[in-house]
Amino acid sequence: MIELFDVTRRFGDETAVDRISLRVERGEFCVLVGTSGCGKSTTLRMINRLIEHSEGEIHLDGQPIRDFQEDQLRRRIGYAIQSTGLFPHWTVGRNIGLVPRLLQWSGSRIQERVEALMDLLGLPPEFAHKYPHQLSGGQAQRVGVARALAADPEILLMDEPFGALDPITRQTLQGELRDLQARLGKTIVFVTHDMDEALTLADRLVVMHEGRIVQQGRPTELLRAPANDFVASLLGGDDRGLKEAALIRVEERMLPVAPEAEGMPMVRRHATVNQALSLMLWHHTRHLLVVDEDDSPVGQLSLDVLMHKARHE
Amino acid sequence: MSRDARPNRVLVSLMSLGLLTWLGLDALSVAPNRLVQGTPLSPVEALGWMVTLLGAMFMACVVWLAWRPSSARLWTALGLVTGLLVAMPLWLSGAVVAVLDPDMPQARVGIGPGLWVLLFLWLLVLVELRIRLRLRRVWVWSLLLFVIAIWGMALSQWLTPLALVQEYQARSEQFLEAVLYHLALVGAAVGASLLIGLGMALAMRRFDGLRRLGFGVLNSLQTIPSLALFGLLLAPLAWLGNQVQWLGALGVSGIGWAPAWLALVAYSLLPMVRNTYVALEGVDPGVIESARGMGMSPVQVFFQVRLPLALPVMLEGIRITTVQAIGLTAVAALIGAGGLGTFIFQGLGQAAMDLVLLGALPIIAMALVADALLGALAERMRRREAA
Numbered sequence: 001m002i003e004l005f006d007v008t009r010r011f012g013d014e015t016a017v018d019r020i021s022l023r024v025e026r027g028e029f030c031v032l033v034g035t036s037g038c039g040k041s042t043t044l045r046m047i048n049r050l051i052e053h054s055e056g057e058i059h060l061d062g063q064p065i066r067d068f069q070e071d072q073l074r075r076r077i078g079y080a081i082q083s084t085g086l087f088p089h090w091t092v093g094r095n096i097g098l099v100p101r102l103l104q105w106s107g108s109r110i111q112e113r114v115e116a117l118m119d120l121l122g123l124p125p126e127f128a129h130k131y132p133h134q135l136s137g138g139q140a141q142r143v144g145v146a147r148a149l150a151a152d153p154e155i156l157l158m159d160e161p162f163g164a165l166d167p168i169t170r171q172t173l174q175g176e177l178r179d180l181q182a183r184l185g186k187t188i189v190f191v192t193h194d195m196d197e198a199l200t201l202a203d204r205l206v207v208m209h210e211g212r213i214v215q216q217g218r219p220t221e222l223l224r225a226p227a228n229d230f231v232a233s234l235l236g237g238d239d240r241g242l243k244e245a246a247l248i249r250v251e252e253r254m255l256p257v258a259p260e261a262e263g264m265p266m267v268r269r270h271a272t273v274n275q276a277l278s279l280m281l282w283h284h285t286r287h288l289l290v291v292d293e294d295d296s297p298v299g300q301l302s303l304d305v306l307m308h309k310a311r312h313e
Numbered sequence: 314m315s316r317d318a319r320p321n322r323v324l325v326s327l328m329s330l331g332l333l334t335w336l337g338l339d340a341l342s343v344a345p346n347r348l349v350q351g352t353p354l355s356p357v358e359a360l361g362w363m364v365t366l367l368g369a370m371f372m373a374c375v376v377w378l379a380w381r382p383s384s385a386r387l388w389t390a391l392g393l394v395t396g397l398l399v400a401m402p403l404w405l406s407g408a409v410v411a412v413l414d415p416d417m418p419q420a421r422v423g424i425g426p427g428l429w430v431l432l433f434l435w436l437l438v439l440v441e442l443r444i445r446l447r448l449r450r451v452w453v454w455s456l457l458l459f460v461i462a463i464w465g466m467a468l469s470q471w472l473t474p475l476a477l478v479q480e481y482q483a484r485s486e487q488f489l490e491a492v493l494y495h496l497a498l499v500g501a502a503v504g505a506s507l508l509i510g511l512g513m514a515l516a517m518r519r520f521d522g523l524r525r526l527g528f529g530v531l532n533s534l535q536t537i538p539s540l541a542l543f544g545l546l547l548a549p550l551a552w553l554g555n556q557v558q559w560l561g562a563l564g565v566s567g568i569g570w571a572p573a574w575l576a577l578v579a580y581s582l583l584p585m586v587r588n589t590y591v592a593l594e595g596v597d598p599g600v601i602e603s604a605r606g607m608g609m610s611p612v613q614v615f616f617q618v619r620l621p622l623a624l625p626v627m628l629e630g631i632r633i634t635t636v637q638a639i640g641l642t643a644v645a646a647l648i649g650a651g652g653l654g655t656f657i658f659q660g661l662g663q664a665a666m667d668l669v670l671l672g673a674l675p676i677i678a679m680a681l682v683a684d685a686l687l688g689a690l691a692e693r694m695r696r697r698e699a700a
């Protein structure tokens with residue numbers, strides 16, 4: 001659990017972070033979002049003390065972070081950044097094993113851990129001997145995440161880790177990170193300026209503006225009730241309906257298959273409702289047949305139900 | 314690459330020039346004793362038409378090969394040039410026997426301008442061939458070592474009447490001493506400036522004011538002519554040597570190794586500090602940030618990340634400094650610092666050009682070798698982490 005109480009950070013006369021309070025529960029995926037320069041990275045770096053806070057208190061599981069020795073604290077917190085920060089003169093395997101080595105694990109234990117992590121992140125074992133410049137952007141970022149996870153930290157801090165990747169790789173990695181978090185139960189604080197990324201990943205969405213937190217809550221809460229015009233426009237303005245639909249799976253809204261559903265255009269059960277709406281517009285239909293991975297029917301989706309549901313939520 | 318129809322202009326012009334040199338310039342000079350100006354001899358005068366034409370044919374052959382440079386033809390050219398480089402000392406050995414009068418034991422043979430120019434041109438041809446054929450450096454160096462071995466054998470066995478060899482034999486112990494002393498002085502100066510330079514670069518990174526001041530001072534040091542700097546150091550060092558017993562005992566005085574070493578360090582500092590500073594600053598901030606973020610201590614970040622990543626650029630500074638110091642040490646002989654410069658200035662004083670060469674040639678060789686070795690090392694490091 002991470003808690004920030006009235007935390008402020010100044011750089012000279014400039015206040016980069018202005019009295020923010022935040023509580024991230026154990027196992028929660030918290031995303032900080034906001035325009036560039038609003039203090040997201042500064043907030044993140046104050047948590048692992050790469051930047052010291054000027055005022056206020058930051059607690060880790062109830063203990064002020066200033067009670068910890070800096071290096072010890074950081075070894076307990078995973079950290080991944082956009083440029084990956086992989087050491088270019090070390091092999092992938094050595095890069096991943098960095099924190100375990102700092103913690104003086106035995107060689108064989110490090111070796112095992114590196115292999116397990118590469119497997120977890122979908123990196124072929126022979127990559128262990130490659131150098132970072134031999135990797136694609138997506139592979140390098142996987143290595144970066146593996147390195148952050150190496151000593152099995154409870155907390156993971158990520159600063160725009162997928163910001164430099166192409167959209168397709170980015171979406172793949174977002175999906176994998178979500179799954180990873182569901183499986184490992186890490187507490188994650190994730191910084192991004194990409195609202196779609198923020199909405200898909202976040203349990204808790206924190207919108208920052210000029211060093212302050214303007215609103216925080218579950219993504220749907222923010223979409224439905226933005227605190228002001230800034231949050232509303234940041235969340236997509238009139239596109240918010242579709243953004244919200246992107247957070248709902250088709251299977252959450254489908255009804256049992258009726259006989260007349262035969263021959264309707266199909267949609268996968270794991271697709272999102274905004275994809276379903278797109279299909280309806282495309283096929284000029286109000287009804288879709290919901291299928292699973294093998295294209296066997298599992299339900300049906302109708303526009304009327306979607307409208308009805310939306311009105312009563 | 315393999316079937317490049319256009320002539321390789323570099324090779325064609327270098328070898329044509331070589332051909333003209335061979336046929337036009339004097340290859341040798343013969344003098345009855347050390348002090349008399351020698352009589353110049355052309356290759357034809359030295360060993361006759363047949364051999365001269367044979368050499369000319371080899372060179373013409375390279376021109377012809379370079380006219381339509383396929384890879385096979387360039388390899389053949391490489392073989393021919395290597396052959397020429399090996400043939401030169403053998404030709405020289407033959408020529409020495411042919412032109413010397415056995416009744417005049419004092420007579421000596423000088424290497425004429427023609428042979429020097431040819432040697433230079435052929436080495437350039439070798440460089441061009443290395444680039445065209447994409448040869449590994451190691452390869453070319455082994456080739457050169459082979460050529461040098463043949464030269465060494467010829468020089469020690471058959472070329473004793475060469476003036477250069479006689480100058481060497483007259484002072485072979487002195488020569489070895491001078492080479493070692495030269496190297497020691499360069500090593501001590503580069504080593505000291507590396508340590509001081511690293512310290513200064515680190516301090517400058519920490520304190521902004523110091524950076525401007527430091528670079529200002531070093532820049533102005535660099536503009537003082539070397540002899541003037543030696544002169545400036547003379548008085549204070551002489552005083553120090555007199556005042557402080559143990560310094561005096563070490564040989565610190567206004568002349569000798571002390572002012573030479575100090576001046577060398579002073580000149581070495583600017584390139585050393587500049588490169589070290591730029592190298593340390595140039596390390597990707599993202600890498601440093603993540604190193605700190607992973608929980609490495611400042612000492613670990615410096616020695617495991619920043620320093621190794623800065624090393625290739627730092628090596629560039631060491632390379633520049635070393636080559637510069639090898640040359641400057643020659644000048645330092647003027648203030649009694651010893652080293653190979655001694656021969657150069659003695660030779661100049663006695664108008665004995667071959668003695669000048671005895672000092673100058675090893676200096677050039679040292680500079681080339683240091684340059685190549687350190688350059689290759691830096692390149693090797695850089696290649697491993699190339700982005």
Ligand SMILES: Nc1ncnc2c1ncn2[C@@H]1O[C@H](COP(=O)(O)OP(=O)(O)O)[C@@H](O)[C@H]1O
Pocket residue numbers: 011016034035036037038039040041042043
């Ligand atoms: N080390 C620093 N020194 C001075 N100013 C800084 C430093 N780091 C960040 N800032 C300033 O603090 C503000 C917030 O920066 P940052 O947290 O990096 O923003 P974000 O990550 O949201 O884009 C910016 O105005 C930036 O210029």
Ligand SMILES: [Mg+2]
Pocket residue numbers: 040041042
């Ligand atoms: Mg940022």
